[in-house]
Amino acid sequence: MxxxxxxxxxxxxxxxxxxxxxxxxxxxxxxxxxxxxxxxxxxxxxxxxxxxxxxxxxxxxxxxxxxxxxxxxxxxxxxxxxxxxxxxxxxxxxxxxxxxxxxxxxxxxxxxxxxxxxxxxxxxLHYSELYRRTKQWIDAGLIGQVVNSHCRYYSSEFHKKNSWRSLSSGTLIGEKLSHYLDLQRWWTGSPVTDVYAMSAPNAVAYFNHPDNHQINMHFANDAIAQLNFVMHLGETDIGDPLQDYVAKQEDDGHALQYHIFGTEGAIETDVFRRRLRRWRFSDGAEQLVSEIVETVTYEQSEDAAWMHNxxxxxxxxxxxxxxxxxxxLPVQDSFETMLCGFAAEQSGRERRLVAIDDIRP
Ligand SMILES: NC(=O)c1ccc[n+]([C@@H]2O[C@H](COP(=O)([O-])OP(=O)(O)OC[C@H]3O[C@@H](n4cnc5c(N)ncnc54)[C@H](O)[C@@H]3O)[C@@H](O)[C@H]2O)c1
Known part of the structure; x- marks a missing residue:
């Protein structure tokens, strides 16, 4: 050694x-x-x-x-x-x-x-158990082929006035949402072809960039993904050391949740409920049947390893x-995620769909 x-x-x-x-x-x-x-x-x-x-x-x-x-x-x-x-x-x-x-x-x-x-x-997040386990379930074929995924992320303002983050000309898409686009690419397992994104007017006046985003990605295998980000909703974290901040944020406006839909089932990841769930779809006599077949939870002491490792x-x-x-994780793969983020920025600015190959340098 x-x-x-x-x-x-x-x-x-x-x-x-x-x-x-x-x-x-x-x-x-x-x-x-x-x-x-x-x-x-x-x-x-x-x-x-x-x-x-x-x-x-x-x-x-x-x-x-x-x-x-x-x-x-x-x-x-x-x-x-x-x-x-x-x-x-x-x-x-x-x-x-x-x-x-x-x-x-x-x-x-x-x-x-x-x-x-x-x-x-x-x-x-590739090393965080919540998301790794999701990838393992997908790779094991437990939800069939991924066709759609949604990320719902409602935050509280954490960039602070006059910080490099709030003053940055780079957007929240790179600084924050690149993690979450990256997971959608990882799980779907197909190249992104086009991105359509919209940015609403700022909720936080002192940001030098948009702070509300809806980002849609379209994959080569026809799967789709959507990410919905709201910057300023969850109650401000007052940093009380006696408080379990994840449990506190479960129902105070925060959300960090994925739903990943496949041809044979679905997966939900939920940071603020410390929970991972899986649905199985099957063919019943009268209708298609959906049932929750697996639920995994974890303890506060495992937060870092599960959600932010x-x-x-x-x-x-x-x-x-x-x-x-x-x-x-080859840098070329991370670059593909960044391309999706830059395509989303451009799409939001120009109000049009942006093809990844059109911006690929
Ligand atoms: N992976 C994650 O989940 C995650 C979470 C938080 C931050 N980050 C990333 O980590 C980086 C730092 O974020 P942070 O939260 O520690 O910010 P921070 O403001 O707490 O720290 C940034 C530090 O960089 C220093 N600095 C400024 N210019 C520098 C330069 N040219 N060379 C070296 N240091 C310089 C600053 O003085 C400061 O100490 C950012 O790129 C951020 O996106 C990643």
């Missing part, structure tokens, strides 16, 4: 999650941190008890002991940092989205193809990189 050092770029909320994962990994020796502002870098280095921090990215990239660069910086920094790290011969894990523009996303794919390096985008993803990928294995 050849252990190695790693560096986390961006030490905000998600950077902390990356640091915690590498601290748990037996493959990782030292953890370095990078922030562009030297004082912030030093302060966060002390807070997080990192081995060292710097504002000199060149120095980090020149360090031969560092094998993994893990990017949790703001979205506008992703493309350049991925490119520089790959060109320095590092393995790279980069948070979604793949930058803010189609050119950013393409630049990341090009850098990977040019260098042949390891690059995996943090679409961590960046930690588990990064612990696992540290091992994958240590063993010299290839990415489990």
């Amino acid at each position: 050849q252990t190695y050092d790693c560096a986390v770029l961006g030490l905000g909320a998600m950077g902390r999650t990356h640091v915690a994962a590498y601290r748990e990994s037996p493959w990782v020796r030292k953890i370095y941190g990078y922030e562009p502002d030297p004082e912030r870098a030093a302060q966060l280095g002390r807070d997080l008890k990192l081995d060292d921090t710097t504002s000199d990215l060149d120095a980090l990239l020149a360090n031969p002991e560092i094998k993994l660069i893990s990017i949790a910086s703001i979205n506008t920094a992703h493309a350049e940092q991925v490119e520089r790290a790959l060109e320095a011969g590092k393995a790279v894990i980069c948070e979604k989205p793949m930058g803010e523009t189609l050119a950013d996303a393409r630049r990341m794919v090009d850098a990977q193809e040019r260098t042949g390096g390891f690059l995996q985008i943090g679409f961590e 960046t930690h588990g993803q990064n612990v696992h990928l540290a091992e994958v990189i240590g063993k010299g294995l290839p990415p489990e």
